[in-house]
Amino acid sequence: MNATRLTRLEARAYTIPTDLPEADGTIAWRSTTLVLVEIDALGFTGVGYTYAHAGATALVESVLGDAVRQHDLFDTARINLEMQRAVRNIGRPGLAACAISAVDAALWDLKAKALGIPLCALLGMQRERVPVYGSGGFTSYDLKTLTKQLRGWVENDGCAWVKMKVGSHPADDPARVAAAREAIGSTAGLFVDANGAYEIEEAQRLAQCFAQEDVQWFEEPLSSDDRRGLAALRAALPARMALAAGEYGYTADDFRALLETHAVDVLQADATRCCGITGFLQADALCDAWHTPLSAHCAPALHLHVACSARRLVHIEWFHDHARIEGMLFEGAPRLHAGHIAPDLARHGHGLTFRHADAERYAVR
Numbered sequence: 065m066n067a068t069r070l071t072r073l074e075a076r077a078y079t080i081p082t083d084l085p086e087a088d089g090t091i092a093w094r095s096t097t098l099v100l101v102e103i104d105a106l107g108f109t110g111v112g113y114t115y116a117h118a119g120a121t122a123l124v125e126s127v128l129g130d131a132v133r134q135h136d137l138f139d140t141a142r143i144n145l146e147m148q149r150a151v152r153n154i155g156r157p158g159l160a161a162c163a164i165s166a167v168d169a170a171l172w173d174l175k176a177k178a179l180g181i182p183l184c185a186l187l188g189m190q191r192e193r194v195p196v197y198g199s200g201g202f203t204s205y206d207l208k209t210l211t212k213q214l215r216g217w218v219e220n221d222g223c224a225w226v227k228m229k230v231g232s233h234p235a236d237d238p239a240r241v242a243a244a245r246e247a248i249g250s251t252a253g254l255f256v257d258a259n260g261a262y263e264i265e266e267a268q269r270l271a272q273c274f275a276q277e278d279v280q281w282f283e284e285p286l287s288s289d290d291r292r293g294l295a296a297l298r299a300a301l302p303a304r305m306a307l308a309a310g311e312y313g314y315t316a317d318d319f320r321a322l323l324e325t326h327a328v329d330v331l332q333a334d335a336t337r338c339c340g341i342t343g344f345l346q347a348d349a350l351c352d353a354w355h356t357p358l359s360a361h362c363a364p365a366l367h368l369h370v371a372c373s374a375r376r377l378v379h380i381e382w383f384h385d386h387a388r389i390e391g392m393l394f395e396g397a398p399r400l401h402a403g404h405i406a407p408d409l410a411r412h413g414h415g416l417t418f419r420h421a422d423a424e425r426y427a428v429r
Contacts, residue, residue, distance in 0.1 A: 067135075067136040068105055068106060068136050068137045068138055068178075069105065069133070069136075069137065070103050070104060070105045070132060070133065070137060071104045071105055072102070072103070072104035073101070073102070073103050073104075073124070073125065073129045073132060073133075073167075074101070074102050074125070075099060075100065075101045075102075075120070075121035075122075075124035075125050075163075075166070076099075076100050076121060076427060076428075077097055077098070077099045077100070077118035077120070077121050077427070077428040078097065078098045078099075078100065078393070078423050078426040078427055078428065079095050079096070079097045079098075079118070079426055079428055080095060080096055080097075080098065080389050080392070080393075080426050081094060081095045082094055082095060082096065082385060083388065084202075084204070084205070084209070085202075085204045086202045086204055086385060087202050087203045087204035087229070087232055088202065088203060088229040088231065088232065088257065088259040088261075089203065089229060089230060089231020089232050089257075089258045089259040089260065089261025089262075090231065090232075090259045090260060090261050091259075092204060092232075096115060096385050096386070096389060097115065097116065097117060097118055097428070098113055098114075098115055098389060098393070099113060099114050099115070099116050099117075099118065099120045099121055099124070099162070099163070099166055100112075100113045100166070100418055100423075101113065101124055101166040101167050101169075101170045102170065102418070103132070103137070103167070103170045103171065103174055105137050105174060105178075106174075106178050108174055108177040108178050108413075109174070109177075110170040110171055110172070110173040110174025110175075110177065110413070111169075111170055111173050111413070111414070111416055111417070111418055112165070112166040112167060112168065112169030112170030112171070112172075112173060112340070112366075113166050113169065113336065113363075113366065114162040114163065114165045114166040114336040114337070115162075115336055115362070115363065115386065116159055116162035116163070116336075117159060118428040119159060120159055120162055120163040120166070123151075123154075123159065123160060123163045124163050124166065124167055127150050127151060127154065128147050128150065128151075128163055128164060128167050130150070131143060131146040131147045131149075131150045132147070132167060132171070134146065137171060137174060137175070138175055138178075140168065140171045140172055140175060140341075140342060141342055143167075143168075143171060144164065144168050144339060144340065144342040144343070147164045147167065147168075147339075148164065148315075148339065151164070156314065156315065157314040157315070157318075158314065161314035161315070161337055161338065161339055161343075162336060162337050164339045164340060165335060165336050165337055165338065165339055165340040165343065166336070166340070167340070168339060168340025168341055168342050168343070169335065169336075169340050169341055169366060169414070171340075172186075172340070172341045172342075172413075172414070173413040173414050173416075174413070176412055176413040176414070177412045177413040179412075180412055181412060182369065182407055182408075182409050182411060182412060182413065182414075182415065183341075183369035183370070183407075183413055183414045183415075184368075184369040184370075184372040184373050184407050184409075185409070187341075187345070187369065187370060187372075187373035188373055189372050189373055190372065190373055190374065190375055190377070191372050191377075192372070192406060193372075193404040193405065193406035194368060194371045194372060194377065194379065194380050194404060194405055194406070195224060195378075195379045195380075195403055195404050196223065196364060196379055196380045196381070196382040196400065196403065196404065196405055197223055197224070197225035197226060197227055197253070197255060197379055197380075197381060197382060198213075198214065198216075198217025198218070198221065198223045198225070198226040198227070198382050198384075199226070199227040199255075199257075199362075199381045199382055199383045199384060200213050200214075200227075200228070200229075200383070200384035200385075201213060201214055201226070201227065201228025201229055201244065202229050203229045203230065203231065203232040203233065207240065207243050210228065210240065210243065210244060210247075211243055211244060211246075211247035212247075213384070214226045214228065214244050214247050214248050215247045215248055217382070218248045218249065218252045221400045221401075221402075221403065222401070222402040222403040222404075223252070223382070223400075223403045224252065224253055224403050225252060225253035225254070225255055225280070225281075225379070226244075226248060226252060226253070226254065226255065227254075227255035227256065227257055227281070227283070227381070228240070228241070228244050228254075228255070228256055228257070229256075229257055229258075229259065230256045230257065230258050230261070230270075231258035231259060231260075231261025231262060232261065234261070234262065234266060234270065237256075237270060237273075237274075238270070238273040238274070241254070241256060241273070241274055241277050241279065242276075242277055244277075245277040245278065250278070253280045253281070254277060254278065254279050254280060254281075255279070255280065255281035255282075255283065255308075256274060256279050256281070256282055256283065257283035257284060258282070258283065258284055258285045258286075259283075259284050260284045260285075260286055260287035260288060262285050262286060263286070264286060264293050264296065264297055267282075267285035267286060267297055268297060268300060270285075271285070271297075271300075271301055271302060271305060272302065274305070275302035275304075275305060278304070279305060280304055280305060280306060281305070281306050281308055281330070282301065282305055282306070282307050282308070283307075283308040283309065283332075284308070284309050284311070285297060285307070288309045288310065288311070288312050288313075288322070291321060291322060291325040291327045292325065292327075294307060294309060294322075294325075294327035294328065295325050295326050295327045298326065298327060298328070298329065299326075306329035306330050307327070307328055307329050307330075308328060308329065308330040308331075308332055308359065309322060309327065309328050309331075309332060310322055310328060310331045310332035310333055310347075310361070311332045311333075311334050311337070311361040311362070312337070313331075313332075313333060313334075313337070313338050313347065314337055314338055314339070315338070315339065315343070316343065316346040316347070316350065318338075319331060319333065319338075319346070319347045319350050319351075320350055323350060323351075323354045323356060328356070329356075329357070330356070330357045330358070330359050330378070331347065331350075331351050331356055331357070331358050331359070332358075332359050332360075332361045333347035333348075333358060333359075333360065333361060334360070334361035334362055334363065335360070335363065335366055335367055335370060336362070336363045336366060337361075341370050344360075344367075344370050344374070345370065345373075345374070348374040348375055348376055348377065351375075351376035352375050352376050356376065357376055357377075357378045358374060358376040358377050358378065359377070359378055359379055359380070359381065360374075360377065360379070360380040360381060361381055362381050362383040362386050363383070363386050363390070364380050364381065364382050364383065364386065364387055364390065364398065364405060365386075365387075365390040365394055365396075365397045365398055365414075365416055366390075366414065366416075367380050368380070368398050368405055368406075368407055368414070368415075369407055369414045369415070372407060380405065382400060382405075387400075390416075392419075392422065393418060393419050393422060393423045394416040394417065394418055394419065395416070395417040395418075395419055396408060396411055396415040396416045396417055397416065
C-alpha cells in the first residue's frame with residue numbers, strides 16, 4: 065500500500081478586530097489572531113486552526129511541516145508525537161503546542177474527508193448534539209452591555225448556563241455578579257472566570273460572595289500553575305460551586321498534574337492548544353480514568369465533532385469572540401439552537417470550509 069503524502073501544507077494568520085474592547089482578570093485586547101493550516105492530499109484539503117500569535121505560521125511551515133512530510137498522513141497519532149519531539153529544543157508548551165494543534169486538526173479533517181465521513185463518525189460518537197454555555201461578560205463591559213449579553217443567551221438562545229469575566233476590579237465583582245444573576249433569572253446557571261487574577265485569600269472571600277448569587281462554577285480563581293493552591297481552595301469552596309481549570313494545558317502531563325493534585329472539579333481542555341484533536345482525546349481518557357467531567361474551552365466550531373465523541377464531555381464554551389469569528393470566516397460553522405450545537409452529518413470532516421475571500425482583509429502580511 066502506497067503511503068499518503070501531502071501535496072501542499074500552508075499556514076496563514078488573520079487578525080480580526082473585536083466588536084467591542086474585551087478584557088478579563090489579567091489582560092485586555094482589541095483583536096484576535098487566527099492561524100489557519102491547510103493540508104492537501106488525495107484531492108482533499110484538511111483544515112485546522114488555532115488562536116495564537118502569527119509567528120506560529122513559520123513554525124508550521126518549517127519544523128512541523130518537515131515532521132508531517134516524513135509519514136503517511138493517516139498516521140495521525142504518530143505524526144502528533146513526531147511534531148512534539150521536533151519542538152523539544154524550541155519549547156513545546158505555548159506557541160509550539162498551538163501550532164501542533166492546528167496541524168493535527170487539519171490531519172484529522174483530511175482523514176475523515178478522504179474516508180467520506182464526518183469526523184465525529186470517524187472518532188466514534190457518544191452524542192448527536194452538545195450543550196454549550198454562553199461565555200463573554202468581559203470586565204471591559206459596562207453593566208448594561210454585560211446584562212444584555214448574558215440575558216440574550218438565556219432568553220433567546222436557550223443556554224442553560226452563562227459565564228462572565230471577573231478579577232480586573234475585584235471590589236466591583238460582587239455587584240457585577242449580582243447584576244448578572246438578576247438579568248438571567250434564578251434558574252440559569254451562572255459561571256465566573258477570574259483568569260488567575262486572585263490570590264487565595266481574596267478568592268476564598270469572593271467565593272462566599274458569589275455563592276449568595278448561586279454561582280456554580282469558579283474558573284481559574286488562581287493561576288492554573290498553582291495546583292496546590294487550587295486544591296486547597298477547591299476543598300474550601302461553598303457547596304454547589306465547582307472549580308474549573310485546564311485551558312492552559314498544553315500536554316497530557318499538564319492535565320494529569322491537575323487531576324492528581326485534586327485541583328479541579330471540572331477539567332477544561334482546548335484542542336487549539338493541547339496538541340489538537342489527538343491531545344483532546346488524551347485529556348478525555350484521563351478524565352475517564354479519574355471520573356472527572358471534561359469541558360471544551362473556546363473555539364466551539366473546532367471542538368464540535370470531538371466533543372460529540374468525548375466520553376466525559378459535559379459542554380462546550382460558546383465564547384463570544386471565537387463564535388463570532390468562526391461564523392464570519394467558516395462556511396459550516398455551527399449555529400446555536402436551544403442551548404446546543406450539532407454537527408451537520410452531511411458534511412465530511414469537521415464540516416468547516418474557510419472563506420478565503422472574506423478573510424483576506426484580515427490577513428497578516
